[in-house]
Amino acid sequence: MRKPVVRDMAFFMSRTKPEGECLVWQGSLTVAGYSRFVDMGKAGSGHRAVARLSGLDIEGRVVRHSCHNRACINPEHLSVGTDADNVKDMDNAGRRYRVVTPKTIAAVKALLKEGMRQRDISELLGINQRYVSEIKCGVRGDDGKILKPWW
Numbered sequence: 725m726r727k728p729v730v731r732d733m734a735f736f737m738s739r740t741k742p743e744g745e746c747l748v749w750q751g752s753l754t755v756a757g758y759s760r761f762v763d764m765g766k767a768g769s770g771h772r773a774v775a776r777l778s779g780l781d782i783e784g785r786v787v788r789h790s791c792h793n794r795a796c797i798n799p800e801h802l803s804v805g806t807d808a809d810n811v812k813d814m815d816n817a818g819r820r821y822r823v824v825t826p827k828t829i830a831a832v833k834a835l836l837k838e839g840m841r842q843r844d845i846s847e848l849l850g851i852n853q854r855y856v857s858e859i860k861c862g863v864r865g866d867d868g869k870i871l872k873p874w875w
């Protein structure tokens with residue numbers, strides 16, 4: 725019988741390559757570029773597993789990268805936060821991903837209904853196109869909060 729794989733900190737760390745101060749996951753990545761591993765047929769994300777192993781309480785919270793390197797699983801670069809923190813982080817990193825108010829979300833929905841393209845809505849309202857797509861797919865609710873995390 726095959727012995728179960730013990731996925732402890734050593735398991736994850738032995739599968740990384742240093743890149744500057746980051747420890748970059750050498751296994752598979754999600755579409756969004758996050759580390760991914762499979763456990764009993766279920767996919768898990770490496771940075772969340774490592775954050776948990778390093779003693780962080782990640783239940784119901786997002787795990788953030790201070791280095792903005794999504795494939796990095798260096799515990800030193802991981803912290804937990806709210807979705808709002810994450811958005812703020814992205815702003816600080818110079819990406820156009822500002823906090824979207826319920827008013828804007830209502831506008832996005834109305835424009836989608838009129839058949840406007842996601843890219844045009846993003847341009848018009850000055851918000852990230854991913855946000856528009858998340859609203860369209862129902863990943864984000866009317867208050868802008870993530871309803872169905874994909875990580």
Ligand SMILES: [Zn+2]
Binds near residue numbers: 747789791792798801
């Ligand atoms: Zn890092």
